[in-house]
Amino acid sequence: MTQKPQVEITGWEARNYDxxxxxxxxxxxxKFIGRVIDDLQLRPEELVADLGAGTGxxxxxxxxxxxxxGRIYALEIGEEMKEQLSRLQKRDERLTIIHQRIxxxxxxxxxVTLVFISFVLHGLNQPERLxxxxxxHQNLTVGGKFCILDYHHFSLPDAPWxxxxxxxxxxxxxxxxxxxxxxxxxxxxxxxxxxxVNQYASKYIRLLCCQKI
Numbered sequence: 001m002t003q004k005p006q007v008e009i010t011g012w013e014a015r016n017y018d019x020x021x022x023x024x025x026x027x028x029x030x031k032f033i034g035r036v037i038d039d040l041q042l043r044p045e046e047l048v049a050d051l052g053a054g055t056g057x058x059x060x061x062x063x064x065x066x067x068x069x070g071r072i073y074a075l076e077i078g079e080e081m082k083e084q085l086s087r088l089q090k091r092d093e094r095l096t097i098i099h100q101r102i103x104x105x106x107x108x109x110x111x112v113t114l115v116f117i118s119f120v121l122h123g124l125n126q127p128e129r130l131x132x133x134x135x136x137h138q139n140l141t142v143g144g145k146f147c148i149l150d151y152h153h154f155s156l157p158d159a160p161w162x163x164x165x166x167x168x169x170x171x172x173x174x175x176x177x178x179x180x181x182x183x184x185x186x187x188x189x190x191x192x193x194x195x196x197v198n199q200y201a202s203k204y205i206r207l208l209c210c211q212k213i
Contacts, residue, residue, distance in 0.1 A: 032200065036149055037061045039198045039207050040116070045069040047112040049139060051102040051132065052076060052120035055084040056095070062116075063092055073108055075100045102135065103128035111141045118149040122171070122178035129178075133190050140212045146192060151179045152199065152206040163204060183208060 037058070042048075044067040050059050053074035062072060075098045076082050082097060089095045100106050102117070103124055115136045121129050136146050156164055156176060167175050184195045192210035199206050 033058060033061060035200070036198075036207055037065065040114070040147055040209070042066060042070075042114070046071075046114050047110065048072045049108060049112045049115045049136075050074045051115065051117040051136075053085060053097075054078075054081050054118075056088040058116070058118055059085075059095060060088055060092075063094055066094065068094070070094055071096065073098055073112065075102055075106075077101055103131050105131070106135055106139075108139045111139055111144070113141050113144045115140055115144070115146045116149070117147075120150075121148060122150050122175045125174050126177065126181075130190075133187070137191050137212060142212055144212050145209050146187070146212065147207060147209040148183070149207050150205070151175065152204055153179055153182060154204060156180075159204070184210075 040062070042062060042065045044065070046062075046066055048059075048062060048066075048071065050062075050072055053059055053072075053076045056074060059072050059074055063070070066072075072095050074085055074095060076085060077099055082099070085095075085097050089097055096109075098108070102120070117132070117136075121132065124132065133146075140146060151167075156167055156179060159167075167179070184197075187195065187208075187210050191213055193213045194211040196209045197206050198209075
């Protein structure tokens with residue numbers, strides 16, 4: 001039996017996660033995620049499930065583009081991350097925190113119009129990724145969008161040395177498997193269509209969005 005990977009960020013790294021990302025992106029992380037949120041093309045009344053919401057930095061930017069009817073259900077199990085999420089929840093009642101593993105079956109209080117997941121799928125083994133996709137399909141309205149911000153599909157041996165080093169020695173073990181798979185084809189097999197892709201970071205990161213049919 002394949003053991004589930006431990007992808008949750010805890011301790012010092014969790015408490016300083018946003019600072020760490022700012023450092024990795026050389027101070028450009030805020031600009032990067034702002035571009036991603038714009039590319040999501042959120043509607044003001046959007047009902048969002050943010051899977052593995054982390055500190056809530058992405059959720060905070062999404063809320064800025066939503067009206068009073070909009071809602072975000074932030075699924076997170078890391079205690080340090082939830083502590084930071086709770087500060088956002090106190091400032092904005094449109095955010096609901098749900099303690100839930102995303103790679104186990106779950107039902108949200110309502111079906112949502114958008115599911116967003118950022119840099120989480122690559123850390124899971126393929127059976128858990130497929131469970132996440134099944135959960136998304138079950139909790140998404142017909143015509144709703146599923147958007148994945150994560151590594152693009154590319155040939156690792158042909159990538160620059162620093163990309164190869166990061167994937168093989170810094171990232172979690174399932175990452176190389178993730179980038180080798182044809183995710184648009186897989187999503188179509190699982191009941192999604194209208195695949196759209198936005199590319200970032202020299203095409204090594206993408207925002208892949210599709211619709212439930």
